[in-house]
């Protein structure tokens with residue numbers, strides 16, 4: 261966290277002088293110069309915030325990595341962030357991301373950002389149906405070799421296995437097929453470079469000079485070159501969302517501009533880095549919970565039977581969006597994984613002094629500070645979700661239907677699950693993400709037997725704290741074989 265927001269010149273001012281004004285929330289400074297409470301927060305964010313809440317209530321400010329961040333913990337107060345959007349800016353936070361992908365034009369041209377956002381409508385509606393069709397075809401290509409090979413048990417590492425499948429399937433569905441005969445080697449090389457780059461991404465968001473981050477500059481350059489207009493023009497079967505983005509980018513840049521590739525890298529990053537750990541955790545929890553595995557398998561079998569699809573040899577599954585939407589058991593499993601494993605936050609920069617008018621107590625925020633909501637706190641609230649640390653595949657099912665009512669202090673919550681963010685910046689890929697994870701799980705469960713080899717429990721590693729779904733703290737060994 262400290263790395264994220266470093267500005268050393270603020271150090272003396274921020275750490276050594278008093279930082280309180282009347283009406284401001286309680287302040288927890290920590291004892292480490294500059295880092296403040298970063299280490300406690302990163303070690304176990306939920307427990308740490310819980311302890312602070314007990315002492316200070318639902319709104320307090322922490323000094324973290326050279327910044328003052330006010331946390332709003334009460335879910336009924338989350339709308340304060342949306343209500344005050346004219347005084348709270350997303351830009352400062354976005355700029356860190358733009359810089360990490362070397363996107364410079366976005367910093368100056370607001371209309372470019374707006375135009376790119378209009379392309380995200382092609383992740384919904386009819387375009388989403390087409391994406392799902394292409395995804396299913398691409399899954400067949402990725403899985404069929406596994407099906408042919410895996411008649412005996414194969415041992416694999418779950419994170420690596422899920423990364424490999426989801427990266428290839430997502431990349432091909434959005435950007436199309438590589439034309440070359442050595443397609444497999446090219447995709448493997450792209451994937452390996454991509455994950456090396458992603459491994460350094462957290463540092464890229466910091467103010468640490470790029471040259472101190474090993475080979476990340478050259479890796480980024482290589483990836484961006486692989487995603488240049490010229491290279492991508494040779495791909496076959498590109499998605500509508502890609503084409504619309506490319507056309508939009510060509511309005512602002514020369515076609516050969518390096519930065520177009522940087523935009524594609526940023527989109528590729530957004531489209532896989534959360535979906536992969538979500539799929540990994542879903543597979544992990546299903547293997548650990550036989551009752552969940554059997555309920556989900558029953559639901560799949562039932563749907564395949566009712567749609568006249570046989571499980572015979574070869575890959576033949578075809579499901580529509582409506583059919584996937586109707587799978588409440590699978591849906592509940594995916595939502596439960598997102599509830600347990602999402603540690604993203606919504607963070608805004610305070611552009612001018614501001615008073616948050618709350619029902620309980622007004623709180624003054626100071627220009628130059630940050631304000632954050634951290635939905636993982638809501639997701640782990642025992643008043644809302646009984647035994648929140650437990651995986652319960654049917655948590656989002658009630659009377660055989662999707663459960664959508666959750667309460668706190670006897671009041672119905674408007675938002676009870678927020679892994680995709682909130683407000684105008686909410687993830688535009690959320691519908692595609694859930695469909696993709698569902699269809700990959702269906703294929704995996706229909707055609708393969710899966711077993712955990714090593715049964716030691718794993719927990720999130722907090723390496724992506726505030727940015728999305730966490731990976732586990734160690735690899736998970738499992739085995740799979742094609743069903744006879």
Ligand code: HEM
Nearest residue numbers: 530531534535538604679680681682685686687688689693
């Ligand atoms: C489980 C999977 C996913 C999760 C948990 C997730 C979560 C998020 C979150 C938390 C944000 C930031 C929202 C905010 O700041 O309020 C975001 C942004 C974004 N996501 Fe996703 N995402 C997922 C999958 C996807 C997929 C599959 C795509 C594309 C196909 C995608 C595209 C994007 C884009 C383009 C943005 C940036 C939007 C902007 O510029 O405002 N995401 N996502």
